[in-house]
Amino acid sequence: MSFILHTIWEVLKGVPNTIIISIVAMIIGLVIGTIxxxxxxxxxxxxxxxxxVYNSFIRSTPLIVQLFVLYYGLPALLLFFNDQLHTHFNPDAxxxxxxxxxxxxxHAIAYLSESMKGGLQSVEYSQIEAAKTIGLSKFDTYRRIVLPQAFGYALPNIENQFIxxxxxxxLxxxxxxxxxxxxxxxIANEGYRFIPVYSVAAIFYWLLAIVLELIFSRLQHRTVRYLTPTS
Structure with missing residues (x-):
């Protein structure tokens, strides 16, 4: 029992970075993906x-390969700039x-751009025409009419992508x-207790997924008013 409690406490220390990576990737992916x-x-x-081409490449190559390319490629690229352009970039920056x-x-940009594309295409064009007739600018039309609905339509896919x-x-x-x-x-390698340790890790991922499902369930209730009837 003490080993399990120790494992839970130690694994808990890794949760903040898991959340940081997920939230940062989700925000950047959603903003740039929408654009x-x-x-x-x-x-x-x-x-x-x-x-x-970008979406096809990212969606067709393993995420771990993309991480390795960045991990080893970015410092090498900075060293190349320093050598060829006489810059002073820090390769360990x-x-x-x-x-x-x-x-x-x-990675998230490629997937969320597809989700938002589907959401944008689900908004009836007649609403954009109606917005024009009442004098709304293109910016206001997208901000007040198109994007809220597109986000609502894409929300299930966004939730899946977040999970x-x-x-x-x-990775x-x-x-x-x-x-x-x-x-x-x-921890597993130190104590050779792989099943209990990885079971604890699986439970942490599961709990994070449950929290996300609850958050997105509330979001879906709040965005229903933006969605137009399909009939």
């Missing part, structure tokens, strides 16, 4: 095609946590980030 979705719907030349946040954010991000943070230990999985890995 990407709007660019694709507007069919802006070149940018639309680049976004399609990016901490493992920062690199993890960047990697997960880039996937939390589970995905278990952050590969780039030396102290989170739930890395702490569990150390």
């Amino acid at each position: 990407f979705a709007m660019i694709r719907i507007a069919k802006i030349p070149v940018l639309s095609q680049l976004i399609v 990016f901490s493992p946590l920062t690199i993890a946040c960047i990697g997960f954010s880039l 996937m991000l939390i589970k995905g943070t278990s 952050a230990f590969a780039v030396q980030v102290t989170e739930i999985m890395s702490v569990s890995h150390v």
Whole structure:
């Protein structure tokens, strides 16, 4: 029993970084993903095609590979700049946590842009036309009418992506980030008690997912008023 309590306490220390990575990636992914979705719907030349390629690449390659590329690639890139451009960048400027946040954010952008694209396309075009007739600017039309509804339509997919991000943070230990999985890995290897330790880790991920489900359930109730009837 004392070992389990010790494990719970130690694994709990990794929870903040798990939450930080997930929230940062979710916010950046949702903001930039929405912008990407709007660019694709507007069919802006070149940018639309680049976004399609970006989404395809990110969605088709393993997240752990993307993390390794950033972890080893960013310092090498800064050293290259220092050598070729005579700059003075610090190759150690990016901490493992920062690199993890960047990697997960880039990953989230690709998925959330697709979710928001579907949400934006679900908003009836007649509402945009009606907004024009009453003199609303394009900015106000999107801010007050289109985006709230698009967010509401995309909310189930956003929830799933958030949960996937939390589970995905278990890969952050590969780039030396102290989170739930890395702490569990150390404890399990020290005591050779893999099943109880990883069971505790699984319960922590499960509890985080339950909290998210409750939060998104309340959000869905609040966004229902923005959604138009389908009939």
